[in-house]
Amino acid sequence: MPDFDVLKVAMKGGKVADVRRLVEGLLAEGVAAQEILNNGLLEAMGEVGQRFKRNEVFVPEVLVAARAMKAGTELLKPHLIQAGVQAVATAVMGTVKGDLHDIGKNLVIMMLEGAGFAVVDAGVDVAPEKFVALAQEHNAKIVGLSALLTTTMPSMKGVVEAIRTAGVPAKVMIGGAPVTQAYCDAIGADGYSPDAASAAELAKSLIA
Numbered sequence: 258m259p260d261f262d263v264l265k266v267a268m269k270g271g272k273v274a275d276v277r278r279l280v281e282g283l284l285a286e287g288v289a290a291q292e293i294l295n296n297g298l299l300e301a302m303g304e305v306g307q308r309f310k311r312n313e314v315f316v317p318e319v320l321v322a323a324r325a326m327k328a329g330t331e332l333l334k335p336h337l338i339q340a341g342v343q344a345v346a347t348a349v350m351g352t353v354k355g356d357l358h359d360i361g362k363n364l365v366i367m368m369l370e371g372a373g374f375a376v377v378d379a380g381v382d383v384a385p386e387k388f389v390a391l392a393q394e395h396n397a398k399i400v401g402l403s404a405l406l407t408t409t410m411p412s413m414k415g416v417v418e419a420i421r422t423a424g425v426p427a428k429v430m431i432g433g434a435p436v437t438q439a440y441c442d443a444i445g446a447d448g449y450s451p452d453a454a455s456a457a458e459l460a461k462s463l464i465a
Contacts, residue, residue, distance in 0.1 A: 259288045264329075265301040271321025273328045280329045290336035298329045302371030310454035316364065319453070323367035330370075344375035346464050348399035349391045349427070351379030353412035358405035361433060364453035365401060372457040374399070385412070385419035392425045398464045400425075401456070402446070404433040414444040421445070428463040432456060 267275035283293050305322045308314045359381050366376045402413045428447040441449035450456040
């Protein structure tokens with residue numbers, strides 16, 4: 258049984274060079290890429306997510322851990338493709354029309370990738386029809402909407418309506434500083450998350 262503890266410590270500390278070296282070492286020992294991903298990188302990112310949720314670490318720590326995870330997953334990707342490993346599901350994430358904030362969205366993307374999702378980043382100031390087109394193109398199971406301004410929150414309703422009208426079977430989840438569960442219920446979205454760590458758990462529960 259390979260020892261993933263050193264890899265997890267390096268990843269949580271954001272040590273990119275160490276993560277690369279340790280992942281390469283495990284691959285050279287013949288450890289399966291899927292095992293390294295699940296028991297090393299994803300498990301470590303999950304722990305970071307939980308600590309973030311409990312306010313034990315903050316945005317900078319999450320960002321450095323995510324960067325280290327990305328370095329590790331890039332090395333694993335060709336091996337995972339070769340082994341035919343599929344992502345849990347695809348999620349399209351974007352900040353809604355009129356809103357240019359992206360830190361929250363980017364954090365959620367990192368948490369979703371850490372939970373095994375393939376994520377399509379739609380960017381900021383995204384129109385409802387672009388969400389629909391990307392969800393259709395990538396056969397997304399989740400569409401995630403972010404808004405940081407009360408003035409751009411109504412755009413979320415427009416996206417939900419566009420997704421439903423187009424008959425896209427994806428679940429729509431929403432979040433952002435001014436967003437609430439009550440607003441989620443009012444516009445007919447499928448789920449609301451108060452923070453990035455909860456967003457990954459919400460996404461998993463929506464596709465379960």
